[in-house]
Amino acid sequence: MKKNKLNIGVVGIGHLGNYHLQKYQNLENCEIVAVADPLADRAKKAADIYQSNAFTDYRAMLGKVDAVSIAVPTGEHHKVARDFLAAGVDVLIEKPICATLEEADELIGLAKKNNLILQVGFVERFNPAIMALENVIEKPMFIEAHRLHPFFERGTDVDVILDLMIHDLDIILKFVNSPLTSVEAVGVAILSDKIDISNVRLSFDSGCIANITASRISAKTMQKIRFFGAEGYHSVDCQKREILSLGKRKNGAGQQQIIQNNIEVGSHDPLEEEIRCFVNSVVNRTRPLISGEDARKSLELATDIIQKMKTAEVP
Numbered sequence: 001m002k003k004n005k006l007n008i009g010v011v012g013i014g015h016l017g018n019y020h021l022q023k024y025q026n027l028e029n030c031e032i033v034a035v036a037d038p039l040a041d042r043a044k045k046a047a048d049i050y051q052s053n054a055f056t057d058y059r060a061m062l063g064k065v066d067a068v069s070i071a072v073p074t075g076e077h078h079k080v081a082r083d084f085l086a087a088g089v090d091v092l093i094e095k096p097i098c099a100t101l102e103e104a105d106e107l108i109g110l111a112k113k114n115n116l117i118l119q120v121g122f123v124e125r126f127n128p129a130i131m132a133l134e135n136v137i138e139k140p141m142f143i144e145a146h147r148l149h150p151f152f153e154r155g156t157d158v159d160v161i162l163d164l165m166i167h168d169l170d171i172i173l174k175f176v177n178s179p180l181t182s183v184e185a186v187g188v189a190i191l192s193d194k195i196d197i198s199n200v201r202l203s204f205d206s207g208c209i210a211n212i213t214a215s216r217i218s219a220k221t222m223q224k225i226r227f228f229g230a231e232g233y234h235s236v237d238c239q240k241r242e243i244l245s246l247g248k249r250k251n252g253a254g255q256q257q258i259i260q261n262n263i264e265v266g267s268h269d270p271l272e273e274e275i276r277c278f279v280n281s282v283v284n285r286t287r288p289l290i291s292g293e294d295a296r297k298s299l300e301l302a303t304d305i306i307q308k309m310k311t312a313e314v315p
Helices: 015-025 040-050 074-086 101-113 128-135 160-176 270-284 292-311
Strands: 006-011 030-036 053-055 067-070 090-094 118-121 140-148 180-188 197-204 209-215 222-229 232-237 242-250 256-260
Touching (some): 015 040, 074 101, 090 101, 090 270, 101 118, 118 292, 128 232, 140 160, 180 292, 197 292
Parallel strands (some): 030 053, 090 118
Antiparallel strands (some): 140 222, 180 197
16 A cells, blocks of 8 residues: 555544544554544544544445444444445454354455455553563463453443453463363353353363453452463563563572563553554555454354353253
């Protein structure tokens, strides 16, 4: 792509959509030309801030944008992304990619057919502490993850697995990189009509076990994931963007000692880095860090987890 600036659109000007707009504004090779939201006042307010065009129907953006961020409720991901991909527009869609595997497969196929970029917004992959793991982690054998949030109405259109846990599923699948052998899952609805708290145990062919808890009825926020392996222990606080990494070595007497690894953690903003990655893929026509195919893996696992919880016998 040879043009000086990309014409950018954002669909869904809620909590995440507004953040996307802020980050695009920071990129010199992007120009926000259109925003869309069913609420006219919300669209107009954003358009006034970013000196762009406001629409209540996202389809009015077709032909005006080169690339688009989609931050609408999960149930609308497929419809909105499909229309843009069919019109030749590169797409960054918030996680999860879609509500069903069939919908995800259609988007992946459409992007491939039209030679388009389809990136999925797993922002934690761009967390500097998670990225720092690349330098120290080898073969994880046990993983413990806790993603706990206070209750908000936002996100309750889906179970907590698709709302919160899917971030950790994506991270775990990436670092374990081994076939699953079993999935055990429990979950209950507390404050919504969807599953609000869940615990999952995953077993992998490599021998790794992962224990994952996600809740949106916690008094405090916690976003921690811990990896244990033969090379050491690595604890990531995603909220604070910090990592504690411990290794081992023998002293002069041949005794094992625990040492703290000196891990350099970047200071970048994860969402801005995610959007910068998307823009670079659009400009250079390269595979995004988290493609539609990558996102399908975590959706498949999340779908399996939800199914197991809904068919489990309740004592």
